[in-house]
Amino acid sequence: MQSGSTLEKLPIGKDSDRATLDRARKTLGTIILGKDGQIGLALSCLLARGHLLIEDLPGLGKTMLAQALARVLGLSFRRIQFTSDLLPADIVGVSVFRQEKGEFEFQPGPIFSQLILADEVNRATPKAQSALLESMEEYQVSVDGNTRALPDPFFVVATQNPADQIGTFPLPESQLDRFLMRLELGYPNEENERELITGEDRRSMLEDVEAIATADILLRLQKAAAGMHMSEPLVDYIQALVRQTRESPDIDIGLSPRGALALVAAAKAHAFVEHHSGVYPDDIQAVFTVIAGHRLKPAGNTTYRSAAELCQHVLDSVAIP
Amino acid sequence: MAKARGTDGSLLESLPWTLFALVFSLVPHFQFLPWWISAAFIVCGIWRFSIEKRRRPIPPTWFRGALALLCFLGVLATYSTVSGVGPGxxxxxxxxxxKLLETLKRRDQFVLLFISIFLVMSSLLREQHLWSLPYLLVAVFLIMTAWLRISSAAGQKARRSFSTSGRLVMYAAPLAIAMWIFFPRIATPFWSVPMDTGTGTSGISDTMSPGDISSLSLSDAVAFRVEFKGEVPAPRDRYWRGLVLTVFNGRTWTGNDPFRGARVHEQVVNSGRPVEYTITLEPTRQQWVFALDMPWNWTLERTFMGRQQQLIRARPIDQRVAYEAVSYLDYRTDVDLTEFARSFYESIPTQSNQRTQELAKRMRNTAGSDAAFIEAVLMRFHEQEYYYTLEPPPLGNNSVDRFLFETRQGFCEHYASAFAVMMRAAGIPARVVLGYQGGEMNPMGGHLIVRQSDAHAWNEVWIEDIGWRRVDPTAAVAPERIEVGRSGSMFNGAGAAWGFDMPSVLLHRMTLYWDAMNATWNEWVLGYGPDNQDKLMKWLGMDDPDWRKMMLTMIAIVIGIVLLISLVLSLRYRPPKRDRAAILYKKFVRKTGIEPSTGETPATFAVRVDGESVMPAETVDAITSTYLDVRYGPPNPQALLRLESEVRNL
Incomplete structure (x- = not known):
């Protein structure tokens, strides 16, 4: 069902907020072709008030997805290109001495936007990375002893190249935990790739797209998503999944309680995005890999080659109550 | 610098519960405890709580030890013993x-709760009222709740603890009832509770000195209850005979040794119709047994009739007893009295009460016959200025003289004493009988209530060829006291006395209701002894019940109840899998003939089933989406019905 759903099949929500969400999803689908599942997950991530990490090879549309999200959701957008010489002040901003006023004035950095694209976050030094990651956790930044609140909503969409590329500083587990989801986009299929090659230029298409939602609508949607019904058996299911990650011999470090909470929040948001009457097992399975993938530490001797395979193995070994 | 060694405040959550359970268990004891213990208890409770609140250290060991020793000595000084219910x-x-002052851990609180249970149970050694059982249940319930509060994880809702402990008490109730019914009762207990002597003695004392008591307290307490088999005698015939006083020393009447008894049938000749009844006598801690004048037969064991036709039991009545008795209102006794006996019943100290003696002799001469003389004395009480009062002035020495000629106010004891002295002075054998007179019918319970306030004293005079005859001089002074009884008038204005404007009739009715309930309680619960148990066992079909059979039955029933409760609990426990929607879905899965793999969601399973084309895709999708809705969505009874019909139509 999940995999077979097309944009046209999406029912139109009753209230206008939902309809807006559905339209936003549809519009995103016209820009990022053939990635309906990933778009749903990205939207779920934002509705669950989480930050998103997109990990894939260059040229697969990571930046495009982030830009399209900001555009369609009507959020103020800034892009920070992470390089090895990026300094924290380049992110949060700096106080500049104004001659005419005779005082320091804070010059806000790019972080003071509603949606930040942290491009190639693993290229920067840990010092610069942590400046970003702290603000993601605290929703505020401290500059020169002053604490400044970040806008609400505040999302970070970070992209990173797989760690085996040259010149990267891989994010440690504790910092990966700050991201609610880690998403992989993957190659488009033949049909979509053909349309991509022959069709209109995606960048100019993006410029024509109008903002569909607003920050206020997004805040309301977040509230509604958090209120999704989660039945008792599915709480059992989540607990069983978490227990399995802790007990499986293939996994060294299983999901923490924070990981379990992330799973609940993401599953609720996903159920909301998918118009389910409550959280279904499919919602949990859909978000499980992107939630757990970057939080688990596989055992050294495991036969599973990727986090996705490992997560699928966990899903396959826990019965759905 | 010394380390701060206060409490850590971790008991703040559970300590109030424990304290409350403890105080609740102690409340039934309060009225019996010396005031300083109650006060010390409250002070310790508040002290301990404030220690926890302010995170102060608990008092040092030497201080606690000294305090414990001091309190022990205090109890010793108050009771001059440490054994018995009171000091215990x-x-x-x-x-x-x-113990509160050294309560630091959970374990200490458990000890406190154990003590609470012990306190609650020991209150039953003192009193077993009708309300004792509900109070006990509530106390156990509160103790259990406090227990749960201590042992449960922090943050459990109080409502949850209450409902859990309520359930636990409920599960225990059938076990307690079964054990109560079947545990073999024995006539003489293995142990006896050492009762506090000197306290709690109620009812009639075995001497009478009318001048000494200046006011008679009217206790409303029940002396005994009577259930008549046939017609109820009229109030003026309801003389409940107790003890007989025969010796007068000028001030005090005493009895003589009643144990040189004779058989009732040798002493009493009866005629007329017998009155059959059952008496439930409250404990008196005395040996006197009360019965309607004149008793002929009774079922209380080890009870004999003394020489003066008083009933006495070989050991004191220290718990409630019930006995059947037969009495005859019309009787003759001691028709032939020996010379020695006559002189015994005529003797009075010659030195005292001389004015009375002169008056009696003068009146006897004027009257001409014994019968006329008795009549004349009664008329004197009736016609001259004698008053019936419960608060007479004290009389001092020569009490009869002072009463007859000066104060002229008194209650039954004064008149009975004066009458007997006058009779004896005139050479007529006379004696005083103590007992109860009258009683109030309780229409609710159908029984007669005789209260302590119905206590009465009257006379018997010996007349040639007739024997002892009952004469009640109080009836001459206050006939309404005898005809109506005192109880009826007691409730006038009782409502006003309590400060609320309740019609006294209503209050009276409520009192009677309460009494009827108490009578039933006494009969069926507190009176459940070996006899009743034997009867009940036979009624239940156990032939020849003995303790082995009852014990085995009890064990069998207890095991049965435990199994039943476990069964009910295991049936009531429904793992979430077994809900209706899951069962229906399972039925659908069986019908498809395809085995879902572990971790396969209904939606992916539906895709697989559609691929196999075993049934129409619409059906599969409809059932799957309805099932997801019912099982994982918010409660939706319509969807469940839809799922049921969809699966049924397969």
Whole structure:
């Protein structure tokens, strides 16, 4: 069902907020072709008030997805290109001495936007990375002893190249935990790739797209998503999944309680995005890999080659109550 | 610098519960405890709580030890012993209070709750009222709740603890009832509770000195209850005979040794119709047994009739007893009295009450015959200025003289004493009978209530060829006291006395209701002894019940109840899998003939089933989406019905 759903099949929500969400999803689908599942997950991530990490090879549309999200959701957008010489002040901003006023004035950095694209976050030094990651956790930044609140909503969409590329500083587990989801986009299929090659230029298409939602609508949607019904058996299911990650011999470090909470929040948001009457097992399975993938530490001797395979193995070994 | 060594405040959550359970268990003891123990208890409770609140250290060991010793000596000084119910519960209470001062951990609180249970149970050694059982249940319930509060994880809702402990008490109730019914009762207990002597003696004392008591307290307490088999005698015939006083020393009447008894059938000749009844006598801690004048037969064991036709039991009545009795209102006794006996019943100290003696002799001469003389004395009480009062002035020496000629105010004892002295002075054998007179019918319970306030004294005079005859001089003074009884008038204005404007009739009715309930309680619960148990066992079909059979039955029933409760609990426990929607879905899965793999969601399973084309895709999708809705969505009874019909139509 999940995999077979097309944009046209999406029912139109009753209230206008939902309809807006559905339209936003549809519009995103016209820009990022053939990635309906990933778009749903990205939207779920934002509705669950989480930050998103997109990990894939260059040229697969990571930046495009982030830009399209900001555009369609009507959020103020800034892009920070992470390089090895990026300094924290380049992110949060700096106080500049104004001659005419005779005082320091804070010059806000790019972080003071509603949606930040942290491009190639693993290229920067840990010092610069942590400046970003702290603000993601605290929703505020401290500059020169002053604490400044970040806008609400505040999302970070970070992209990173797989760690085996040259010149990267891989994010440690504790910092990966700050991201609610880690998403992989993957190659488009033949049909979509053909349309991509022959069709209109995606960048100019993006410029024509109008903002569909607003920050206020997004805040309301977040509230509604958090209120999704989660039945008792599915709480059992989540607990069983978490227990399995802790007990499986293939996994060294299983999901923490924070990981379990992330799973609940993401599953609720996903159920909301998918118009389910409550959280279904499919919602949990859909978000499980992107939630757990970057939080688990596989055992050294495991036969599973990727986090996705490992997560699928966990899903396959826990019965759905 | 010394380390701060206060409490860590971790008991703040559970300590109030424990304290409350403890105080609740102690409340039934309060009225019996010396005031300083109750006060110490409250002080210790508040002290301990404030220690926890302010995170102060608990008092040092030497201080606690000294305090414990001091309290022990205090109990010893108050009771001059440490054994018995009174000192025992006092010690228990004060040590529980002191235990509070060293309560630091959970374990200490458990000890406190154990003590609470012990306190609650020991209150039954003193009183077993009708309300004792509900109070006990509530106390156990509160103790269990406090227990749960201590042992449960922090943050459990109080409502949850209450409902859990309520359930636990409920599960225990059938076990307790079964054990109560079947545990073999024995006539003489293995142990006896040492009762506090000197306290709690109620009812009639075995001497009478009318001048000494200046006011008679009217206790409303029940002396005994009577259930008549046939017609109820009229109030003026309801003389409940107790003890007989025969010796007068000028001031005090005493009885003589009643144990040189004779058989009732040798003493009493009866005629007329017998009155059959059952008496439930409250404990008096005395040996006197009361019965309607004149008793002929009774079922109380080890009870004999003394020489003066008084009933006496070989051991004191220290718990409630019930006995059947037969009496004859019309009787003759001691028709032939020996010379020695006559002189015994005529003797009075010659030195005292001389004015009375002169008056009696003068009146006897004027009257001409014994019968006329008795009549004349009664007329004197009736016609001259004698008053019936419950608060007479004290009389001092020569009490009869002072009463007859000066104060002229008194209650039954004064008149009975004066009458007997006058009779004896005139050479007529006379004696005083103490007992109860009258009683109030309780229409609710159909029984007669005789209260302590119905206590009465009257006379018997010996007349040639007739024997002892009952004469009640009080009836001459206050006939309404005898005809109506005192109880009826007691409730006039009782409502006003309590400060609320309730019609006294209503109050009276409520009192009677309460009494009827108490009578039933006494008969069926507190009176459940070996006899009743034997009867009940036979009625239940156990032939020849003995303790082995009852014990085995009890064990079998207890095991049965435990199994039943476990069964009910295991049936009531429904794992979430077994809900209706899951069962229906399972039925659908069986019908498809395809085995879902572990971790396969209904939606992916539906895709697979559609691929196999075993049934129409619409059906599969409809059932799957309805099932997801019912099982994982918010409660939706319509969807469940839809799922049921969809699966049925397969």
């Amino acid at each position: 519960s006092a010690l228990l209470a004060i040590m529980a209070a002191l």
